Amino acid sequence: MKKIDGFWLAAASLLYPPTEPARLISLDQITRRYEELFGRAPTPSLEQSIISWKQRYVDRARPSQGGSPKRYLFRTDDGSTPSPRGRFRLYKTSDSAHDGQGKNGATCPGMEEIPKRYHYLVKWYLKHYQHSSHAPAAETESLEAAAASAQAEIKRSDISATEKARLIKARHGQGIFRKRVFRVESACRLTGITDERFLVASHIKPWAISNNDERLDGHNGLLLAPHVDRLFDRGFITFNQEGGVIVSLDAKEVWQQWGLLLAMPVPLSARQEEYMRYHRDYRFRGRK
DSSP, X not given: OOHHHHHHHHHHHHHSTTSOTTOOBOHHHHHHHHHHHHSSOOSSOXXXXXXXXXXXXXXXXXXXXXXXXXXXXXXXXXXXXXOTTSOBEEOOTTSOOSBSSSOOSBSSOOGGGSOGGGHHHHHHHHHTGXXXXXXXXXXXXXXXXXXXXXXHHHHHSSSOHHHHHHHHHHHTTOHHHHHHHHHHOOSOTTTOOOOGGGOEXXXXXXXXXXXXXXXXXXXXXXXXOHHHHHHHHTTSEEEOTTSOEEEOGGGHHHHHHTTOOOOSOOOOOHHHHHHHHHIIIIIOTTOO
């Protein structure tokens, strides 16, 4: 198997469901996953192996003269050719070609080029990922669709009716999940509101992509005022381990218009920080 095929598999395994279509990944993440999958560090490094940091003309008759017939990896969120310090995803049909104008290169490995145990990644990519949108709205729609699918799966499962009800209520921040969040949190982290009538029990790691234990874990939650919950749920704000808020540039104007001020920062618990690390890495819109 060629190294570039291994890099594609590493990236695809990081992006494979239940992650959202708009997720971006870093070179460090791809390199670590490569080591996990194949038991060795890539040499030369990923930066030296990625095809085409800049647009190059491809002549299939003279491949050594520039470019490559393959254009697997990687695109930034706007579809432009990235820099090594960027955040990446796999090629999509809506992207412009970066190996010449004809878009004539392969966008994923052939089945015969990779071990059989990874064929599911190629099938998923060809059927779903490469045709998906990368717009923020698509990310939200994807999570909502995933949540609906997960709820249907819960209803079909053989767990008790009581447990089914708990899990479904937790999707909307209600029931036992809400009670458990109140054992961990006492007020909205931004507004300081303590009145339970005006607080939302919000999942840190989204309900749609959590397992059943995480869906009911009070440490996977924050108490937030409804407008703050909207910002957090859509990834426009996040929190550091010390409880300090981080605001996306996209939300700076709204942040100022709403007159939001951070109440006294309260450090996250160790278990909350595990979930918040996911939120910072994969939900927060401020890192590209």
